[in-house]
Every structure is written in structure tokens, then in C-alpha cells.
Amino acid sequence: MSIVGELLARHHERLAGFPAPLQQHFESGLRALAPRLSPSQLQQWTETGVELTALSLRSWEAASEYFRAGPDLPKETTWEAIETLGREAVTMAADSAPLAVSFLRAAPAAIAAVGPSHIRQWADLGRRLYKGNWKSSSLAAQFYDLAPQLFQVVRVSQASRLVLFVDELSRHSYELAAACLGVAPEVLKKLDDDDRLPFIAFAVELAQSSWADSRLYFERGAPLIQKVHSPVRERYLLLAAQVARGPNRSAFQYFEEAAVALGELEPDDHNKVIELAEQLAPYSAYAAMDFITSVPRVLQRVRIDELQNWQDAGLRILKQSHDGGEAYFRLQSTRGEDILDTLSARVELNKVGEILRLYCKALTGRNVSIQSTSNLAEKGIGWVDEQRASTEGSTIFLPDVMERYHEKDSNFAAVKVFATHQAAHIEFGSFDFAYDRPGTLFGATARESIRSESSAAVTDMERFFDLFGERQLAADLYELAEDARIDGAIKREYGGIRRPLQRIQRDEVEKRPDVRRMPLRIAFVENLVRASLDAHDTVLWPRDRAEVMAQALGLLQELAGPGTSVEDTAEATVRLYMLAMSIPNVFQDGDDNDWDSVEPMEGGQSMPMDGAGEMGGGGSDPQFGDVGEGEGEEQYQSPEDVDFRGDFKPELVQLLMKLKKDAQGGDAGEMSPQALTPEQLQELLEKSVEIDLDALMEGDLDATTGMFMNNLQKEAGTPTSEKDKNGQPMSDDSTGAGEGEEPLKPIVTIYYYDEWDFRAQDYKPRWCAVKEAKLEEGDEGFYENALKEHAGLVAQTRKQFELMKPELFRKLKRLPEGEDFDLDAAIDWMIERKAGGAPNEKIYWRRNKIERDVAVAFLIDMSASTDEEINKREKKYDDDDYDDDPRKYLSWWVSKRRQELTSPPKRIIDLEKESTVLLMTALETIGDQYGIYGFSGYGRDNVEFFVIKDFDEHLDNNIKKRLDKVVPIRSTRMGPAIRHATHKLILTDAKVKILVLLSDGRPQDHGYGRDRTEKEYAIHDTKQALNEAKREGITPFALTVDRSGHDYLKTMCEDMGYEVVADIEALPSRLPTLYRRLTE
């Protein structure tokens, strides 16, 4: 009998008590191992298995797995390894049978993966996870089960770190630990071998400090870490780990944001960025990570080599104050903005837009507005280029950012040149072209010499371009001629900008392509563009054709001279067109030496226009008919655009102006009094070369044209509310308070305000958006009812305030000069003098005029908490009185209830409103200017500011109706509301300005502080806002009905007036009294 049979027989009885698979596995295992092991080893193997069965009730399952693993053990598994496996299994099964089962089940594949020599380590790792309870046991089991996949990916050393992580995590949550473990092979597989240890190391840090984040990290971290350039990954993770060690912040978020940020950078720059971040880390790890996160945005404004300067400045702040430095690197501090601004060479439109707007307004005398070019492209009305400046007659569009040069000044000068050129189009009348008006210099001979057939043109510009067969060529010539005229005018009129303009012109010329590589007609136009850029020296032209070029250059030169009008440009265009058409569009034979510079010919305007006939012959000039390319000629192409001149589209602008005029009802005596038909419009658009419909939108032509026309009409139609008598749009009249507007939709105007971060001791720039709108109108009844209800109080208040009516004059005595003698003083003086003393010279009196000149803004808290009913508050006090006598209480309750039914219970806001009504009557009596505003909102982007009565409004029914709509809404972000009210007060020119804040509790809003429970941030910001008001000469006063108001009001209003109205019902009588005291 073989050893196998013997062993089978020996243990048969022992194993028979267990389910059948055990026996089967035993037998097959035995048979499989028999060739590999010596009999004694085989016996030992068997005994270990048998021993397993006896350890606990369910340990036979482990034994079963043990036997089953036998045949699957890899070839290279030594006896020692098998022995170890068995021993480990026994120890394990003693603790937990299922654990051993998992261990053994995974063993064959694990051994294959880790190698037979690492079995013990592997077993140890799993055991570390086992804490004696079933959850830990299943976690450990999961670890073993995972072994095949896991060890395909990681080495044992890495796995031990992973176990460390999972173990750490399991102390907080087994589910989390299991989930992380489950995805580990997948996650780790994605990483490079070198990155795994640091990756897990950071995970361990996370698990120790902010374990809740670790799942996020584990699941999403791998692709993130790969965004970091591989040589610095480890350093990056070290930085992130420092954040994880800090308290209370989401380390994963820092990790993620910074990694994404690095992903946006060039990998070569990572080292530098990490290095700079590492310098920050000793002071604040958060600042270091925030720094990395902010780098892409900072780099939009400074060059990479300037980054160090920005970091230096922040580091100095960081050393003084952690919060200040962190805000700096989060780009949430005004100082940070300022420094960035100084460092940055680029010029951003939103920073200089207002300056340029005023500048252009000064130049043109019109209300031009300045917008970004991207806005223009978005409109879909023909302009597609997002980079180049343009104007459509009332708005000047400039690129968002200018960074041509390394110095800020030069960049600004460049923007200014752009703006000046566009403004000059408006100032010097580029869009005022009238077909029938002769030019001041050239007359109208050229236009007259051509027979024009169509007169159906919508605009004068269209009519003009209709003259030409080669419309594109004509448009190009017209554009360059007009630009030459405009630049000439600028240089003549504005001596100061000449130099920057010349610099930009030079730069533009350098970018232009070689003229000698072009077909002749194109070269001709190209030369003209150069000449228009004042670069006559770069004009090159075949010597044998010099005359035509010289003529053209002469024309251009005169056009740039003084006293020319847009009609002269048109005249010049006709002449240039004829010259151009006389040149074949072919490549010049011969070499570059045949090209030479050309001197402009004097007296170009005298170029005989009767020559038109000669050149074309016959009445209908073939030059102006449809001219196809001649034999062997190249197709005409427009010259490259000049950056600063941008997209000049005279035809479109005239059309737009016309549409706008039509939309406004048209002017009397207009060329075509009837509105434009869509057909006309379509025809025009199809003809015009200024619109590249393909570039504009995709899809079939008809649909595109239709949509385009829609856009155009929308553009022309919308600004109608801003019309003025000249038909010129008032683009900067944002409030649009004109008559004849539909009053239904409230106009929302957005204002931005900084917010004070007391930790950073700095403002967060443009942090809050205050949306101002008129409150909608409700029922008028409320106002009257309130008056009726408080009739007695109203009368009383009125009387009080009437008494206050200012005595306009007050007699001031004992003055050195005045209206008349103060008799007493004069007598004293006489006596003194007679007595030989030195009399007091102050013997006059005068009336001193006191004008009551008060403006007051009331700011009403419309937060949700004002919804609270007042009775509820009172009840607990009332209850006490009736404790003893239930009947008494019941009768009280019944009467109360009845009362409640007839008049619904009052809420805090109702009393706020009623008090306001009372005060309004008082204010009307005394004649102070006042404004009433409500505020609420949610979050910093949405601070709602409701106008109930603005300073310049008079108390009328609409305002009474608005008062009705004062209702509880949302949160209380007081700071921005106060700042906006301050802004409103500053606009009044009253001598005494008062800001009354009426609230029911502390300031509170989403994101108004580190978290919802933090009070300090909001209180400090509010305090700062009140301080700002004070600095502007405004007297702030806070009034609250919150009984616990004293604690925070003391901080908030340190040295300002405040009052807590404990008995809220007294508010209506208290408010006017307070106001009186405040202004007396």
C-alpha cells in the first residue's frame, strides 16, 4: 500500500464525520502532492490538515481549503513553504476559522504571486488586520482573497504599507477600510511602481488625520497624482501629507485642487513650483498647497520667472500672519491682488475698462461703452474674431488681455492705441458716410463718374459698395484707406499718442509677409497697407510698373493729410480700385532685384476721373462690372489684418445703426422711412463681404442667415429703452430710468463689494455680489392699515417731529463781527473803555443759519428668522400668571384665540414694517431725505438688496405697495448690504448722513465664516462695514429686537450707537424716538 493509501485509510474515520468534500479534497490533495513530497513530509502535511479540523466547530472548512490548495500549489513551492503555510493556517484557524479559510483559499495564487518565501509575511499582514471580531476577520479575509490580484501589482513591502493604511482606516470604519482595500489593486495598478509607496504613505497620513477623505483619495487620487510630474511626485505628496496632519480641513480637497492645478502647468515648471511651495510649508502647509493651486491663475498674469517675487511677497505676509498669508495664496486678499497687479506686465481690460471708457468718452463726446471682444463675437452679428479690437458705433470692443510687451506701461500704451483708433473711427466719422455728400478734398467726381444702377440699397455704405464688381477688393481698399485717414488724423490731432502708435505700426509691419512673393494685385494692396502703416520704406514694387503704385501712394498720403472726410476715403477707394484693376493679378517674372521702393506721387486727387471712361471705355464701365479672373490670373485674397485696427465693418455698422434707428421709430426725413424688410436685409447680408456666414455658424445658409438676422435685429432692438433724442444709444446708463418702459420686470443691477476677513486682516476683493432691485409691489392696504392701527402713535409722532422742525436761525453772541451789536457786550465794552481797560472786541451777534440737511438710510433685515411670531416668544412669560387657576387661563386662552382668528398673529417683520411706516410719516413731516431698503440673500454671490424707497423717490402709492412685499426671505449677510447702503448715502449730498440697521439677530449667511456655527467672521465683517460707513462721515446705528443682542452688538458696534429693543411691541414707538434723538 502506498503512503497515499495508508494515509487515506488512517484518517478515513476521523474525516468521515465531516461533509464529503473534505474527504475528496484530502484525497486529491494527497495524490497531487505525493510525487513532490517525501512520505514523512506527506504525513506531516496530512496531520496538519487533520489538526485543522479539530480546532473549532467550523475549522473543518479550513482543513478542506487546506487540502484543496494542495494540488494548486505552484511547482516551486518548497516543503518549507508548505510547512509554513500549514503552521500559519493552524494558528489562524485557532483564532478564526473563516480567516484561515480565506487565507488558504488564496494561498496557491498568492504563493505564485509573492513567491514561496514570503508566505509568512503575507500571513502576518492579514493577521494584523484581524482584531478578534467578525468585522476585522472579514476584512482580513478580504485581504487574503485579494492576494492574487494585489500581488500581481505590488511588492510585499508596498503591501505592508497598504495594510497599515487599511488597518488605520479600520479603526474608524470597517466599511471604509473594506471599500478601500477592495479597490486597491485597481488603483495601484494605475500607478507607476515608484509612486506607489508615496501614494500609500499619503493615504496613511490621511487615514490618521482626516480619514473620511481617504476613500475619495483612494478612489480618485491615482489619476490626480499622475498629473504631477513624476520626479516631484513624492515631494508633492509630502506637502499634501503635511496638510493632512493639520486639523479640521479637507486634506483631499487640497490635494485634488493642487494636483489639478499642477496638471495645467508645464511639467518642467513643476519642480520650481514645488520648490517654492516647500519654502512656504514650514509656516503653513495650507498656504503651500493653496500656492500650488493658485499658480495657474497667477501665471495668467505673471511670467513663470516672476512667480518667485509673488511668492516672496506672500511669504513675508505669511510670516506675520498665517491667516493673512493663507488668504494671500488663496487669492482672496486685496494685498495679494495688488501685488499681483504690480508684478504683472499684462493689462487686463476689466482693470482699465473704466479708465478707457472715460477716455473714449472724452475723445468722442459720446457715451461709448467698453466691452471685451469676446462679447462681440458672442452676439453673432458678424464679428467673429475674439482677439482683435472693433467697434460697432457705440461700443468699443477691446481684447480682454494685452500682453504684447514685457512692461506694463507698453502694454497699456498698446491698449490705449487700440482704443484710440476705435474711438477715432467714431470721432472722425467713419460710420457717417453719406453717398451723396462730396468729400472735402476729393469731391464726388469718382462716384459720379460711375453709373450706378441699383438704388435699392439699404444703407449708403451698401450703395457705395454696390458700385464695385470685386466687392472684396473694394472693401479691402476702403478699409485700408479709411484706416490710413484715421491714423493720420490721430497723429495730427493727438501728438502725445503718436509715438506709441508708431511703435505698434512698426511692430505690425514687421509681422507682414514678403510682398515679393505675392501676385501683383495682392502685392499692390499689401503695399498700400504698409504705406497706411507709415512704412513707406517697406513698400516694394516692380520697377517697370512704378507709376501706378506711386499714384496710389500719393492718394493715400493725401488722404492721411488734414481736412479729409469719410467721403474722401470713398473717393480714394474708387481711384485705388481702378488702379488695382489695371494690374493683372499674376506673379512677377524676374528676380527680387526688379523690386524697388516707390516715391508717392504728389497731387493724387487730381488724377483725372474722366479717365474712368478712358480706362473702361463706354458708358458702363467694365472695370466696375463683374470682373472674373483673367486668363492665368491668381485669385484675389485679402491682405492680412492689422491687429490694432481690428475688424472694421463699415457696412455692417451702418446697417446696425439703421436698424437701431428703425427700432426706435425712425427719424423724420429718413432715406427710407419704412422699416427694412427681411428680404432687403437678407440681400444685403448675402452681398456684403464683411460677414463670413460660414465662419459665424454652421448649417445651411438660409438657416444661418436667418439666425444671423435675428441676432442683428435683437442687437438693434434691445437698446431701444435707452434712446435719447439724438438716436444715440446711452450705453452707460445702466439704470435705464426712462419713461415708457415696461415697469413689470425689476431691473437688477449688480454691485461688487470687498469683504473683510478678520483673520487675514485684509479684504477679499470683489467678494460679494449685491443685486439691487426694486421690491415688487403688493397691496396698498398694508400702509393704510398700519397707520390706522397706530393712529394715536402717528399723531403723537408727528407732533414730536413738528416740534423738531428746525429753527432756521440761531442767534450767536459775542462775535468779533456780525450783523449788529450785542447790546450787553457793547455796554461792557464802553465801560471797560471808559475805565481805561482793554475792552473785549467781541461785541457783535449774528444769526447763524442751521439748515437741517439729513439723509437717512434704513436697512431692514428680511431674513427668514423675522418670520417668527411674536406671541410665541411672549407665551412662556404669560403662562406663569395662570398657573394656579385653570379656568382663568382657559378664558384667557379663548379670548386670545379669538383675537388671533380675527387678526393673525404678528411676526417680527410685521413690526419692523409698521415701525417703518410710522417713521416714514415722521420723516415726511420733517422733510429729511430718506431711503428704505431691505436685504436678504444666500451666499456671497447673491446678496439681495431690495429698494423699497430710494433717496430720489417720493413717497407715492408704488412705494406704499412695495412696503407690503417686505417679507422674510433668506439669510443675513449684513456687511455687503451695509456697504451698499453706504454707497447710496455717499451719493446724497446731505451734511448729516445716518444709516439705521434694523435686524432681529446676528449676521449669518452661507459661507459667512468658516462654518455655519462660526460667529466671529460675520460679526467682524459687519463691524468693518460699519466702520467704513463711519469713515465716510455716516453715523451708523444698529437696532435689534434680539434679546441676546448685547453680546455681539458690543463687538459689532464698539463705539457706535446701538440699542436692543427688548420689548418688540414697543418698536413702533421706539424707532421714531430714537431717530429724533439721533438727529437732534
Next chain:
Amino acid sequence: MTEAATKTGPKVHAVEEYTVQEEPYYLPIGDEVELFETAYAQRIPVLLKGPTGAGKTRFVEYMAWRLGRPLTKVSSQSGNEEEYRQPLITVACHEDLTASDLVGRYLLDTDGTKWVDGPLTRAVKVGAICYLDEVVEARKDTTVLIHPLTDYRRLLPIEKLGQVIEATDGFLLVISYNPGYQSALKDLKHSTRQRFIAIEFDYPPKDQEAEIIAHESGCSLAAATDLAKLGEKVRNLKEHGLGEGVSTRLLIYAGRLIANGIPARRACQVGITWALTDDAEVQRSIEEVVTSIFE
């Protein structure tokens, strides 16, 4: 006058004796000279309306000088013949200016009190042109005086003396008023304003303004033209950050600085930009216009 001043110290005139000796430079823009002359001949009071520094005061001076011609020779007490000139009394009104400041008051003397005529009384007595500059600034009680003087009565009541003075023939009341910046509170009352004919002043057209600047400041015509251009441009900003447009006076000051060697950009900065506004953004905008115009 400067010559005289260096020799004899400052010239001191009694208020009513001050006359405009030299022809003031004034460049008529429209028919204002003719209008004023006619009004004066008819003794119709004149209201000069217009922004600050547009030449209202200069105009009054010029008219005073002009109306003093042809020079009537008058024998004075000493027997010498003197040239008659139209006296001009100018009162700059301020918010504390009361009726007594205009009419007069008692002053203390060694022997008690002595009545001293105020400028308006003097003007009424000698038949001068009395020019109340920025009249709305004065207190409302001054209107009590203005009203009887500006209708057919031509009387000045002096309450404290219990007198009424009939205005001498040459007397004319001229007031000025700047509708631009006054608030509604300080608007001229209708009962007052309807006693005057109103001549509107605005800044002169560019070419004329250039001429004025060149003449007054002594700078080159080219610089003056640029300044006038600047003036025109900056005035476009009125009510958009600027309460008032830049006055011709300021442009002249800048011109003087330029004429005396201050670089043009700097001269405009101190003479115009900084003088006009404290708003940094508006300052910057004006500065950009300046640097566009001046090299």
C-alpha cells in the same frame, strides 16, 4: 498795474472808486457785448449764467471798461480834469453773506458808533455796476435788497437807518449764477430770476478758446490749441465723474505754466487733472487724454 505796484506799493481804492483802467482782454463769442450794452442803456438788470471760469467776471470787467467810454472828462474838486470811468463793485457771495454785509453796518469808533456803507449802498450812491458773483450762495435775506433795486423803483431800503436810497443813474445790478453744481435747494427763486435778462455763457468754441488761452497765458498758439482741444475733450466727461468741465481759466493757468517752461504733460497734470477731481480713476482717464494730446 504791476509796474505801479512795484513803485508805489499796492494801490488801494475805496470800493466805489475802483474802476477798470486798462482794457481787459475779452474775446466776444456771440452778441453778448451788444446785449449788455443795450440792457445797460435801458437799465435792465443782467443775470450771467454759466459754468465757472467761462469768463463771466472778465466779461463784466470788460463791459465796465467799455461803458466808461467814451471817456467823459469830469472836473474833480481839485480842479483837475479826470477821466470818468464806470466804477465796478464786485461782491463775491458766500453762504454767510447777509443783507447787512451788503448794505452796511455800525462800527465802533472812539466816540461811539459810526455807520459804514456796505458795497451795495456805495454802488447805489455812486452809480456803479454792482456785480454779485454767485448770488445764490448768499443768504436769502439779501433778496429783500435785490428786489426793489431791480424793478422800476430802483430803491435801496436801509432799515437800520430808516432810509431809502434812490439809485444813481449809472447803477446797474449784475448777478451771476452757475446752474451746474447748485443743488435744488440753492436754485434761484423765480421771483428773483425774473427780474433779470439772462445771458448764457458757455466755454468758447475750440478755436476761440485757443486764441484766448494763447493771449492770456502767453504760450504758443500750438500749445494753446492743444489745451483747447484738451478742454473740449475733458468737457465731454462732464457729469461722468466730473461735476464741471474744465474751465477756460484752468486751461489758461496750464498755458502759463507751459509758457514758463514747465513740461506740457506736467503742467496739465497739476493745472488741470489734479485741480479738477480727486477721483483716481477719473484722474487717470484725464491723464490718458493729456498724454494722448501732448507729447
